Amino acid sequence: MSIIKEHDVVPFRNRVKEYAVKIGMSLLNQTKLITGASELVRNMLKYGGGGTVKIEVLSRTRDSGIRLTFEDKGPGIPDVKKAMLDGFTTGNSMGLGLPGTKRLMNEFDIQSEVGKGTTITIIKWKNG
Amino acid sequence: MKNESIKIFQKKKAAILEKWLTLQLEEDGLREDLMSNADLRIQSEELLSSLIDNLSDSNIDQPQSSDFETVIEILSSISISRAKQGYTPRETGSFIYSLKEALLKTLSEEMKDPAALYKQSMTINKTMDSFAIATFETFIKGREEVILRQTDEITEISTPVIQVWDGIVALPIIGTLDSARTQVVMENLLQAIVETESRIAILDISGVPAVDSLVAQHLIKTVSATRLMGAECIISGIRPEIAQTVVHLGIDLSHIITKSTLESALKTSFAMLNLDVTKKQKPKTQHTIN
Numbered sequence A: 001m002s003i004i005k006e007h008d009v010v011p012f013r014n015r016v017k018e019y020a021v022k023i024g025m026s027l028l029n030q031t032k033l034i035t036g037a038s039e040l041v042r043n044m045l046k047y048g049g050g051g052t053v054k055i056e057v058l059s060r061t062r063d064s065g066i067r068l069t070f071e072d073k074g075p076g077i078p079d080v081k082k083a084m085l086d087g088f089t090t091g092n093s094m095g096l097g098l099p100g101t102k103r104l105m106n107e108f109d110i111q112s113e114v115g116k117g118t119t120i121t122i123i124k125w126k127n128g
Numbered sequence B: 001m002k003n004e005s006i007k008i009f010q011k012k013k014a015a016i017l018e019k020w021l022t023l024q025l026e027e028d029g030l031r032e033d034l035m036s037n038a039d040l041r042i043q044s045e046e047l048l049s050s051l052i053d054n055l056s057d058s059n060i061d062q063p064q065s066s067d068f069e070t071v072i073e074i075l076s077s078i079s080i081s082r083a084k085q086g087y088t089p090r091e092t093g094s095f096i097y098s099l100k101e102a103l104l105k106t107l108s109e110e111m112k113d114p115a116a117l118y119k120q121s122m123t124i125n126k127t128m129d130s131f132a133i134a135t136f137e138t139f140i141k142g143r144e145e146v147i148l149r150q151t152d153e154i155t156e157i158s159t160p161v162i163q164v165w166d167g168i169v170a171l172p173i174i175g176t177l178d179s180a181r182t183q184v185v186m187e188n189l190l191q192a193i194v195e196t197e198s199r200i201a202i203l204d205i206s207g208v209p210a211v212d213s214l215v216a217q218h219l220i221k222t223v224s225a226t227r228l229m230g231a232e233c234i235i236s237g238i239r240p241e242i243a244q245t246v247v248h249l250g251i252d253l254s255h256i257i258t259k260s261t262l263e264s265a266l267k268t269s270f271a272m273l274n275l276d277v278t279k280k281q282k283p284k285t286q287h288t289i290n
């Protein structure tokens, strides 16, 4: 689904929650997933100029999970390593969004190219 | 040579308008409560004139053409105003669909050659359908505006500050704490602190679905502002899953007084105000035996 304005955030989070509930994710993991998703979607709006998110249900032996792919065609991140550090911000904020989300997820992948955009993929397993 | 159907439309314009109006009035869904027949006639005439005046050989099968800007504009303003007045999509759509019907009927009455009639009808059909889609798109936009306005209104009304005790105000937050909402919350809270001369403000977040870094930052700002006013702010209603998530995210709320329930926040407040609230002992009834 596409995220272009502040008002898209709540419907998006509700959609993620629906999926998480559907696969029976625990309340704690649901909250972690939604919070992480919220961070990335806000970054996408604030720095990436909006973009799209893909929601997928994954399954593996005796577990299932949710994969979210955030894609924007914004300015990209010049130094991804730096952006992943606690406290690094160019937006006069807390600089916790990226590193914090990584801690909340089971898998976290970030691809960013200056001038092209940023793609972040996260996975949260139901029992992970 | 001018396209035959355009010639017919120009010649039969008055008849088309009457046909169209009849069709609209026949429609079950016509909302006489929302619009008078006179207004309907004015709107219909305006649209029909604009459409027929702008139709030409080159654009009759090009609904995207800039020649139809005024047509689209009229349609949009009609459909936006209908969306806001509470018309259903069917009622709004029938406005344009019945025009199509009137146009096609007129063509079939005037054109003798079946092959030409078929070809012209298909063209008109396609062009009018495209206008119908534009109508629906703006109709939905109109509805979205209504929703956004309601969201703003809900934001206004859903931040009630309650004076729970002499010197203590509480503000339950329900829903997402975005920047606009925080502003309202903060203003209401600070205002209430002044008005009630309270020394303690409790911000209850049991109704907040998730605390991400933005929400946390807003909470921290609200707490700082309260302190600047000389009052203390307690955040209550932090559910276990929220507490764990906040910690993993790396947010430091240690300099803020946080409580899991409103009840414990209230107890802390009483202690801070040196209040002692205890259960009254029932006076033991004395049974005296003479």
Ligand SMILES: Nc1ncnc2c1ncn2[C@@H]1O[C@H](COP(=O)(O)OP(=O)(O)OP(=O)(O)O)[C@@H](O)[C@H]1O
Binding pocket: A039, A043, A044, A047, A048, A072, A074, A075, A076, A077, A083, A084, A088, A089, A090, A091, A092, A093, A094, A095, A096, A097, A098, A099, A118, B213, B214
């Ligand atoms: N989608 C993006 N496009 C471009 N730059 C980004 C994007 N996401 C993050 N960044 C950059 O990475 C930095 C770190 O992001 P992070 O979410 O960790 O912190 P923040 O958004 O600045 O603060 P917080 O999320 O704590 O409010 C940002 O300040 C910004 O410079």
Ligand SMILES: [Mg+2]
Binding pocket: A039, A042, A043, A096, A097, A098
């Ligand atoms: Mg961020």
